[in-house]
Structures are given as C-alpha cells and as structure tokens.
Amino acid sequence: MRATxxxxxxxxxxxxxxxxxxxSLRHLGFAVDDARVGRLVDLDVDASDAADARAQLERxxxxxxxxxxxxxxEIELREDG
Amino acid sequence: MRATxxxxxxxxxxxxxxxxxxxSLRHLGFAVDDARVGRLVDLDVDASDAADARAQLERxxxxxxxxxxxxxxEIELREDG
Numbered sequence: 001m002r003a004t005x006x007x008x009x010x011x012x013x014x015x016x017x018x019x020x021x022x023x024s025l026r027h028l029g030f031a032v033d034d035a036r037v038g039r040l041v042d043l044d045v046d047a048s049d050a051a052d053a054r055a056q057l058e059r060x061x062x063x064x065x066x067x068x069x070x071x072x073x074e075i076e077l078r079e080d081g
Numbered sequence: 082m083r084a085t086x087x088x089x090x091x092x093x094x095x096x097x098x099x100x101x102x103x104x105s106l107r108h109l110g111f112a113v114d115d116a117r118v119g120r121l122v123d124l125d126v127d128a129s130d131a132a133d134a135r136a137q138l139e140r141x142x143x144x145x146x147x148x149x150x151x152x153x154x155e156i157e158l159r160e161d162g
Contacts, residue, residue: 006121021122024145030137031127040087040119041102046112056111064105 001045001053002078007066008038041065050077082126082134083159088147089119122146131158 009015015036022035047053057075066073090096096117103116128134138156147154 008121008123018122021146022124025124025141028141028144030141032141033125033127035122035124038121038123040089040121041099041116042089042119043103043106043116044114046114060106060109060111060113063109065102 001047001050003043003045003053003057004076004078005041005043005057005061005065006038006074006076007040007061007071008073009036010070010072013070038071053077082128082131084124084126084134084138085157085159086122086124086138086142086146087119087155087157088121088142088152089154090117091151091153094151119152134158 009018017037018035021037022032025032025035045053045056047056054075054077061073061075062068090099098118099116102118103113106113106116126134126137128137135156135158142154142156143149
C-alpha cells in the first residue's frame with residue numbers, strides 16, 4: 001500500500017529553515033508570511049489492510065521518521081498500490 | 082491564503098535519503114519498499130483568489146522552492162486563511 005507521511009515542526013517550535021525560505025521569497029518580491037518547512041516520505045508498506053498500514057506507519061513515525069517532541073506527523077494512504 | 086507545496090525527487094532521480102530511510106526502516110523490522118524523501122513548505126500567500134495564489138506559488142517553485150530539473154512539485158491550497 002502506497003503511503004505518504006508528512007512531518008512538520010510543531011507550532012511554537014522555532015523553524016530557521018522556514019524563516020530562511022520566507023526571507024528569500026520576500027527578497028524575490030513575493031508577499032508571503034509564516035513559512036514553515038517540513039519533510040515528506042513516500043513509501044510502500046506491506047500491510048493486510050489500511051488499519052494495519054496506518055498502525056505500522058505510526059510506529060515508523062515514532063521510531064524513525066519524526067521526532068515526536070518537536071514534530072507532528074500526518075499519514076496519508078492511497079487507494080491503489 | 083494558506084498553501085502547502087510538496088516537493089519530491091522526480092522518478093528516475095537517485096534519492097540517497099530515501100534509500101537510507103528505507104534501509105533503516107527495514108533494520109527496524111518494517112516491510113517497506115521504494116521510499117522517497119521530499120520536503121514540504123507551508124506558507125501564507127497574499128493573493129486575490131485561488132488562481133492568483135496558484136500562479137504565484139508556481140513562480141516560487143520555479144525560482145526557489147524546487148529544482149525543476151530533478152524535482153516535481155504539487156501545490157495544495159486551503160479554503161480558509
């Protein structure tokens with residue numbers, strides 16, 4: 001099952017990369033605000049059903065993909081694949 | 082208008098970070114495959130409507146947020162904010 005995990009800095013956590021992106025975009029003339037940079041992981045999970053896939057992905061996030069102290073994560077599952 | 086830009090390595094482009102994530106997840110016992118790592122940017126765009134916001138975000142991607150030679154991008158707009 002194909003899944004996407006979105007990992008973002010939690011609200012209130014400093015995000016220097018987001019600030020750098022915001023500053024650069026403004027220098028380019030764009031009227032932007034509150035930019036935050038996170039990461040995403042697309043992957044295939046061998047799972048019996050969507051609930052199993054989601055449970056596995058939550059464990060992956062807790063163990064490796066995110067730092068739960070400072071990051072939040074969101075799991076998206078695709079119908080196909 | 083709040084937007085999210087998803088940036089991913091294009092198909093066929095080597096993704097060492099994705100390979101490292103895949104190897105680590107397998108070592109932890111997860112049956113995963115074809116992991117790819119990208120990044121995301123959440124930001125507020127000052128735009129008159131959704132079409133204007135999308136046009137601005139495409140220019141931001143071409144100029145700064147993505148490397149169009151090796152990365153593809155996807156733009157998501159939120160209804161609120």
